[in-house]
Amino acid sequence: MPGRLLLLLVIICLFPAAHGALNDEKRAMIQELFPKATEIRDKLPDYPVYPVYQLQERLGYAYESLDLSRLQGFAGKPISMLIGLDTRGRFTGVRILSHHEPVFLHGLGEEPLLEFIDQYEGRSLTEQIIVDTSGSGSGTDADGNVVRFDGVSKATVSVLIINDTVLSSALKVAREKLDGFTQEAATRARTDLYQPLSWQQLVDRGYLGHWKVSPEAVEAKLGAPLSAYPEGPQPEPGEPFTELFFGYINAPMVGRNLLGDEGFERLKERIGPGAQIMAVMSRGAYPHVSDDFTPGSSPGRLGLQQNNLSLEIRDINVFHQNIAISIDGMPDMAAATLFRVGGNAGFNPGADASLKLNVTLRKNHLVADNTELDIPVDFADELFETVEVAARPEDNRPPVWIGLWKDRWLTIAVLVAGLAVLTVFFARQRTLSRHPKLIHRFRWGFLFFTLFFIGFYAQGQLSVVNIYTLFLSIWDGFSLNVFLMDPVLFILWTYTFITLFIWGRGLFCGWLCPFGALQEMAAWLGEKLKFRQIKVSDKWHRRLIVLKYPILLVLVGTAFYSLELAEKLVEVEPFKTSITLFFVRSWPFVVYAVGLLVIGMFIHKFYCRYLCPLGAGLAVLGKLRLFSWLDRVELCGKPCQHCKNSCGINAIRKDGRIDYNECIQCLECVVILKDEDQCVDKVLQKKRQRQAGILATDAG
Structure with a gap:
């Protein structure tokens, strides 16, 4: 028994040293950050930094960002970096240890990320470092003290999180360990x-x-x-x-x-x-x-x-x-x-x-x-x-997201205005549906707004990634700041979540999804080119629409098991290839995304109907909707099948009921129902009125 206690004490005493010990890989990375180093010491017991020396002269410190800052990245996990800081407060370099940023892992690739962090080398904490994502390039302002880093335009949130992590953690190290950076007593x-x-x-x-x-x-x-x-x-x-x-x-x-x-x-x-x-x-x-x-x-x-x-x-x-x-x-x-x-x-x-x-x-x-x-x-x-x-x-x-919202105020204003117009339109759909041309023109105009402004310009393509990021954030400790980092996505998610309880999932899927809008345009082009339109039978349609639900479960479940694997599987969504990267990507991803659009020219919105995990997630929440806005009459389905035959995504059953889990709220059936020349009920009413008028005339 005394021997076991002695062994336990030895393990406890050695654990901090082992915990702070350097492995060969990390030691080699620190050597890259400090090429002149002759001695790299283990992590200090009182502060999580690795002192670096050349003989007896201290060159500076290396540290891991996770020890000092755990700001979550776009995927809901912190970006882990190894950072070098010399004794004068200058960065000797930054190395990425691990990250889960989707746009770099399976989008733009690692090269833009590495080019971004390379800009820190030689820069000082005495300079004001600002990330510029406008594409104007890096450089030093006229005052010689403001340094602008060339950001990555399609990864704005990720690079801003990296910059905030690097600067805030380096300030903590400088104030704790470097001469000349200590603070006087705080005042107000x-x-x-x-x-x-x-x-x-x-x-x-x-x-x-x-x-x-x-x-x-x-x-x-x-x-x-x-x-x-x-x-x-x-x-x-x-x-x-x-x-x-x-x-x-x-x-x-x-x-x-x-x-x-x-x-x-x-x-x-x-x-x-x-x-x-x-x-x-x-x-x-x-x-x-x-x-x-x-x-x-x-x-x-x-x-x-x-x-x-x-x-x-x-x-x-x-x-x-x-x-x-x-x-x-x-x-x-x-x-x-x-x-x-x-x-x-x-x-x-x-x-x-x-x-x-x-x-x-x-x-x-x-x-x-x-x-x-x-x-x-x-x-x-x-x-x-x-x-x-x-x-x-x-x-x-102030949190980083506040600056992002201010910088994108015009984009936010246009988006909010567009959503307000769409809300008014949907609230008055029963009145407006009496004007078929107005409905069709507004729908196509808004689809162009969704594709080109919300999608290509504002990068507002929602993704199933956002769903499992939310679950992971709740699992690890929820922070709203992560979701506020992208104002466009935050506004769209908030609007979509609220409208799910009013109109169901169709408002987003049919009007606000940029890839969905692109599919609508591909389907229109297929019809204009006189491609044979394939109607999936009801039997197979009912089987195929279930596919997207296990895809959703696999993606969300995998995210808890292995985020790296989930990031690969999420490529079932073509959104990143088509909307985020404008098809500028390696050929397998482009072939997949273009292939789905080509299939959509023959089978209306094939991806949305059968494969989209985001649509599946929204459909589940859409079951909680409070209203059924799309009117039906007694003759719908009994025997009239006009609306069903006109529904491109087959969201109307034979008995006339609307399947809100699949409906994209295109309002085509509402227009038919209000049209006296298309709706069988209206045609019969007109016929009975004419007959009644004839009888009244004869009797007179």
Whole structure:
């Protein structure tokens, strides 16, 4: 017994060391991140990093992102990375350990992912790194401090999650282990400090920062007179090159005096409780923003640093919302801006910081000189109070998804408007169905909107991947932030889920599925080309429509067993090939997707009816619908079969009942039912009316 206890104690003592020990593969990867390393130590017991040395000199640290950040990726699982950070806060490289991002695994391939993470090498935490998915390429902004990474346009969510994971985890390591990155005690604005003050009183008491530079000082830094830059600003005699005023708006002493009580309250409602706002005003020949500055964006001329870290500053563009800087004694300004301050690095308003004004002057269209002016930011201490217990600023930063929604506001607005129009149309379908041409034109117009805007442009193709991602998220600990990362998909899923209980699955499958719209167009083309249209018999149709349900069960079940296998099996959906990648993919996937469309030219919506696991999942939920909107009359199916014969997907049974599990709500049967020349019931009614009229005439 004593021997067993001794063995147990030895195992317990050795477990932490074994847990932090490096295997050969990981050691080799760290060696790649630090080529000059002569010693790579095991993970520290007090902090999850691997110290790296060249002889006795510490080169930096390597660490695994999962130890410091578990932000879920698009597939609902975190992206695991090995990251190198030198002692000066520069990235030595990033390596992917594992991930489950579908667009890279079975779509674009790994190459775009590797090209994206390669951009971190040599970049510093003192730079403000922004992912640009517009396709304009990577580079450094004019201020030399904002670095734009070339994102992956079809994998926006994935690369933004990677960037947030890399930066937030690196900040934690830097603040814990690197000199010069430690934080002072956290502070916040005192809400009880306020008295009405004039502009000059705010400046004199240090509540507003003030900094001025003369033309001569700028000439000294440039090493050339301003007259050598004919395209640059030429100050008038006695005019400063630039003069800046700046203040922390969250402090009521500053915000209430500059904006007024009503303006200050409006701003607080507009920005929310967690946002930090700094006002910057300037006059002189060279203001802090250029003439072509775009409201709502980050300035090219001005940056902000604190603790050797670059902080994100972005104009909040609220001066058109009854919010204005107006205070007695304020001089005329060339520019005034309210900036949201923060980003991954956070902002401690009571600690020293510095504004960086980048001065770029052109001698001609080819040659330009550049210099940077440091502006100390040190507000009066009485504006702030120390926060005794507070999370680190990076833990209180706004979620990544908020920026994504703001960046895509126009797409969101168009999508919401389209969904609103569709909702009104469906709510009034019984009235509108009296106008067959209107119904047909609206349907085809909306299908084009779905394919080209929702699908190709906004990348709003829902997938069964979203279903098992939801289940995995619930299994591992649900977080709504994962689903908010893609605003288009979130809005479509929310709308689809709500309408399932009103109209059933047909509203999405028949109107909002981009691949479904593509199939409709393929079927129309097949008819125009006079391809023989194959009608599947009722017997085989009833057997085949069941196929999609076991496909759904296999995919969802496999996701819990092996996410990697599920990611391969989900290629039963042709959505990624056709909608996400525009058929630019390896030939087997293209052949499969095109083959389904070709089959659809002979058998109407073959994939939707028999194979689609997403349609199966929606059909299951659609059973909970509250209404049956599609009218039937006594003669439907008894004996009239006109609607059944006209239904392209065979969602009407012989007895006239509508199979809502299969119906795509195309409204063709409703149009027939309202048409006095097509509906047998209406034709018979007209016939009886004519006969009654004849009899009445004869009797008269």
